[in-house]
Amino acid sequence: MKQINGGVTAAAGFSATGLAVGIKKKSEKKDMALVYSKVPCKVAGTFTKNVVKAACVKYDMDVVENSPFVQAVVVNSGIANACTGALGYEYCGLTAKATGEALNIPESAVLVGSTGVIGAQLPIDKITEGVKLMAPLLGETVEDGTLAAEAIMTTDTISKEIAFEVEIGGKTVTVGGMCKGSGMIHPNMCTMLAFITTDVNISKEMLTKAVKANVEDTFNMVSVDRDTSTNDTMLVLANGLAGNEEITEENEDFKKFSDALLAVNTYLAKKMAGDGEGATALFEVVVEGAETKAQAVTIAKSVVTSNLVKTAIAGHDANWGRILCAMGYSGAQFDPEKVDLYFKSSAGELKIVEDSVSTGYSEEKATEILSQPEITALIDIKMGDAKATAWGCDLTHEYISINADYRS
Amino acid sequence: MKQINGGVTAAAGFSATGLAVGIKKKSEKKDMALVYSKVPCKVAGTFTKNVVKAACVKYDMDVVENSPFVQAVVVNSGIANACTGALGYEYCGLTAKATGEALNIPESAVLVGSTGVIGAQLPIDKITEGVKLMAPLLGETVEDGTLAAEAIMTTDTISKEIAFEVEIGGKTVTVGGMCKGSGMIHPNMCTMLAFITTDVNISKEMLTKAVKANVEDTFNMVSVDRDTSTNDTMLVLANGLAGNEEITEENEDFKKFSDALLAVNTYLAKKMAGDGEGATALFEVVVEGAETKAQAVTIAKSVVTSNLVKTAIAGHDANWGRILCAMGYSGAQFDPEKVDLYFKSSAGELKIVEDSVSTGYSEEKATEILSQPEITALIDIKMGDAKATAWGCDLTHEYISINADYRS
Numbered sequence: 001m002k003q004i005n006g007g008v009t010a011a012a013g014f015s016a017t018g019l020a021v022g023i024k025k026k027s028e029k030k031d032m033a034l035v036y037s038k039v040p041c042k043v044a045g046t047f048t049k050n051v052v053k054a055a056c057v058k059y060d061m062d063v064v065e066n067s068p069f070v071q072a073v074v075v076n077s078g079i080a081n082a083c084t085g086a087l088g089y090e091y092c093g094l095t096a097k098a099t100g101e102a103l104n105i106p107e108s109a110v111l112v113g114s115t116g117v118i119g120a121q122l123p124i125d126k127i128t129e130g131v132k133l134m135a136p137l138l139g140e141t142v143e144d145g146t147l148a149a150e151a152i153m154t155t156d157t158i159s160k161e162i163a164f165e166v167e168i169g170g171k172t173v174t175v176g177g178m179c180k181g182s183g184m185i186h187p188n189m190c191t192m193l194a195f196i197t198t199d200v201n202i203s204k205e206m207l208t209k210a211v212k213a214n215v216e217d218t219f220n221m222v223s224v225d226r227d228t229s230t231n232d233t234m235l236v237l238a239n240g241l242a243g244n245e246e247i248t249e250e251n252e253d254f255k256k257f258s259d260a261l262l263a264v265n266t267y268l269a270k271k272m273a274g275d276g277e278g279a280t281a282l283f284e285v286v287v288e289g290a291e292t293k294a295q296a297v298t299i300a301k302s303v304v305t306s307n308l309v310k311t312a313i314a315g316h317d318a319n320w321g322r323i324l325c326a327m328g329y330s331g332a333q334f335d336p337e338k339v340d341l342y343f344k345s346s347a348g349e350l351k352i353v354e355d356s357v358s359t360g361y362s363e364e365k366a367t368e369i370l371s372q373p374e375i376t377a378l379i380d381i382k383m384g385d386a387k388a389t390a391w392g393c394d395l396t397h398e399y400i401s402i403n404a405d406y407r408s
Numbered sequence: 409m410k411q412i413n414g415g416v417t418a419a420a421g422f423s424a425t426g427l428a429v430g431i432k433k434k435s436e437k438k439d440m441a442l443v444y445s446k447v448p449c450k451v452a453g454t455f456t457k458n459v460v461k462a463a464c465v466k467y468d469m470d471v472v473e474n475s476p477f478v479q480a481v482v483v484n485s486g487i488a489n490a491c492t493g494a495l496g497y498e499y500c501g502l503t504a505k506a507t508g509e510a511l512n513i514p515e516s517a518v519l520v521g522s523t524g525v526i527g528a529q530l531p532i533d534k535i536t537e538g539v540k541l542m543a544p545l546l547g548e549t550v551e552d553g554t555l556a557a558e559a560i561m562t563t564d565t566i567s568k569e570i571a572f573e574v575e576i577g578g579k580t581v582t583v584g585g586m587c588k589g590s591g592m593i594h595p596n597m598c599t600m601l602a603f604i605t606t607d608v609n610i611s612k613e614m615l616t617k618a619v620k621a622n623v624e625d626t627f628n629m630v631s632v633d634r635d636t637s638t639n640d641t642m643l644v645l646a647n648g649l650a651g652n653e654e655i656t657e658e659n660e661d662f663k664k665f666s667d668a669l670l671a672v673n674t675y676l677a678k679k680m681a682g683d684g685e686g687a688t689a690l691f692e693v694v695v696e697g698a699e700t701k702a703q704a705v706t707i708a709k710s711v712v713t714s715n716l717v718k719t720a721i722a723g724h725d726a727n728w729g730r731i732l733c734a735m736g737y738s739g740a741q742f743d744p745e746k747v748d749l750y751f752k753s754s755a756g757e758l759k760i761v762e763d764s765v766s767t768g769y770s771e772e773k774a775t776e777i778l779s780q781p782e783i784t785a786l787i788d789i790k791m792g793d794a795k796a797t798a799w800g801c802d803l804t805h806e807y808i809s810i811n812a813d814y815r816s
Contacts, residue, residue, distance in 0.1 A: 048737075049737070050733065050736035050737045051735070051736040051737070051738075051740075051741065051742065051744050052732045052733055052735065052736030052744045052764075053736075053744070080729070082729060082732075082733070083728075083729050083732050083761075083764055083765060083766075084765065085745070085763075085764065085765045117727075117729065118727075118728075118729020118730065118732065118733060119727075119728060119729040119732075119765075119766055227714055227715060227716045227730070227733065227734065227737070228733075228736075228737035229733065230729075230732075230733050230736060306635055307635060307715070307807075307811070308635045308811055311807070311808055311811035311812045312811065312812070314808065314812045315811070315812030317812070319525075319526075320526075320527060321488070321490060321491050321525065321526020321527040321638075322526065322635070324460050324490075324491050324526065324527075324638075325458065325460055325490070325526060325635065325636075325637065325638050326635065327459070327460065328458035328459040328460030328461075328636075328638060329457070329458045329459070329635070329636035330459075332459075333459065334459065336459050336460040336461070337493070353491075355493075356460075356491055356493065357491060357492065357493045357527075358491075358527055395808065396808060396812075397805050397808050397809070399715075399719070399808075400719055400722065400803065400804060400805050400807075400808060401805070403715070403716055403719035403720065403723070404719045404720070404722045404723030404725070404804075
């Protein structure tokens with residue numbers, strides 16, 4: 001497996017584009033993206049578990065469940081189409097209809113996505129007009145994929161895309177993807193919005209299996225602010241153009257594809273965490289020595305989501321007591337007298353706590369380690385062999401600035 | 409029942425004081441408090457459910473369980489005595505011993521409390537010396553109680569105390585208390601530190617029953633930052649000096665006392681929420697129309713703890729979608745199409761959402777309502793008659809400033 005240039009247009013047969021159609025207040029900002037496969041795709045998806053689901057989430061759940069194939073995804077940023085009642089759902093259908101007409105594919109082969117402010121209605125005329133404008137702009141280059149990745153951003157500061165190649169049955173299979181994150185990020189079944197394209201030849205059943213397993217260790221281990229969105233959507237489109245023998249069981253080929261998907265998802269998940277709203281650092285929490293994976297997951301997520309831990313990271317302050325505190329209220333049981341803790345980054349590694357008391361470490365060295373853009377807290381609870389990794393970010397003034405007047 | 413002046417010294421026979429002994433870095437800041445009853449007290453308490461418990465919490469749990477009576481509480485601020493190993497626990501005993509000697513009461517009649525930085529050891533010589541200095545300073549006036557309330561503050565901006573009088577069996581019973589809160593506030597069994605004194609005559613069993621019931625609706629409904637502390641402690645000392653017939657069952661007298669305790673705890677809980685670290689507003693969330701109280705509690709707590717809701721409140725922004733979103737990921741089931749939402753404050757009341765869509769309310773009026781120091785979000789899920797109230801605060805730049813360099 002190797003990383004290659006590109007994102008959603010990396011796999012054979014996929015094209016994309018992005019455009020500013022006037023949904024966002026700043027009219028020069030791109031706010032619509034279109035991804036298209038020239039041949040029909042199998043699709044699998046995971047969606048938010050929030051009881052309050054955006055119209056587009058409900059719409060896509062139906063498409064993923066019932067459509068014989070899909071061929072396009074159309075996404076807007078700026079307005080989330082959540083809490084918009086029957087009209088919001090109707091707009092999803094109108095968007096799909098316009099896209100189907102523009103691309104000459106069935107309406108049922110179109111998935112829709114939205115991200116942005118909750119509660120406002122979409123400007124449906126701008127959307128349907130936008131689709132018409134975008135169809136002739138679709139392209140297969142890396143740059144075309146980047147246009148789409150940029151168009152789904154809200155408060156993201158960088159676009160997020162990646163692609164990997166892997167050889168399966170003598171054929172080169174490509175898996176590429178893009179996502180957006182930033183705020184309201186605490187995926188419970190997957191991220192804000194992530195779109196993965198691949199030319200692998202795989203059955204829908206096995207594609208779904210790969211996606212569900214994968215998401216648990218990647219997007220579901222990310223948190224920016226513990227707010228699980230109404231819009232979380234992850235979609236994987238597989239068009240089969242790589243020409244490998246169709247994957248229909250959990251064989252070696254399935255394993256290779258799953259690993260490539262895992263590489264894409266892990267990269268995107270970490271990018272999303274590190275670009276959390278206002279973040280200055282990616283904060284990785286590794287819990288080792290757990291009795292069960294569930295225990296490790298619970299502790300890692302509790303630490304990575306603690307406001308007090310996150311503000312300490314923002315201040316480059318080795319305030320490790322907050323980490324032990326967050327472990328303690330996580331709900332997981334462990335021996336509170338047996339915890340070891342290390343901080344790691346490009347500036348080195350330091351053992352901070354042994355058996356739950358300070359090692360007498362150098363505060364100066366700890367601050368140096370915690371001043372890097374990617375920081376790891378490694379926690380060993382010395383009970384077993386299970387482990388888990390969660391990703392988040394520091395909590396800064398900028399998060400407050402962004403969210404105290406997001407709608408202004 | 410009526411509110412009266414004072415706090416922990418309001419009830420008959422209680423005296424208190426506070427002193428700066430040099431635990432906090434700013435040496436002029438008071439950092440030790442002593443509360444004393446001239447006669448033995450029954451005691452009940454609730455403590456943090458965090459797996460990582462401060463030494464003082466473990467120590468007090470033993471005293472509350474096993475001591476025949478208590479007569480004093482000695483508290484320091486600045487250092488939490490959490491994650492301090494065997495030495496930290498030993499220091500609790502040394503503190504109690506010094507207090508017993510200074511007040512001429514058994515060591516086993518002394519409760520200890522700590523709040524502040526986790527992981528550092530107490531300067532035990534300053535503590536034992538401080539106890540000796542404080543003993544002769546004890547006084548029964550309102551001002552003496554305030555000295556104690558001030559001495560337990562950390563990042564609190566105001567001291568928090570209250571007292572109520574109620575007539576029970578022809579006798580005037582007084583319940584007074586003080587607490588501190590501010591950061592790492594998400595009590596799971598009670599608050600950071602709250603100390604209630606009363607002269608009621610009541611059995612230990614009934615005192616415990618009143619405390620446990622009470623805490624669920626008061627301190628356990630407060631959250632500043634979702635971080636459940638290692639030190640949460642609530643203690644109620646009852647010395648019987650009011651002279652009422654001893655309360656030994658759930659009769660009318662018990663009800664009257666419980667109501668007075670509820671009034672004290674509610675007041676303190678709201679004060680703690682409104683004075684959360686960096687807060688500019690008390691944020692109250694009322695959930696009505698629930699099928700069960702548990703459902704109402706789950707939804708109310710989810711909304712009051714959402715970083716995105718809290719930053720919107722800080723920005724006086726009626727970003728109601730975030731409230732529906734936080735309800736949706738709470739874990740409680742409800743009909744996402746049937747939610748009504750109102751904002752209320754001293755500036756008026758406004759219906760924002762009906763059946764989960766915007767009412768087309770005036771944004772200007774909403775902002776005016778949300779610009780007051782005490783704000784209520786009233787949520788009706790129209791399923792039944794159960795309700796719950798939670799208290800929190802907005803999330804501001806100041807919270808980040810306080811916590812990004814708390815130890816500096």
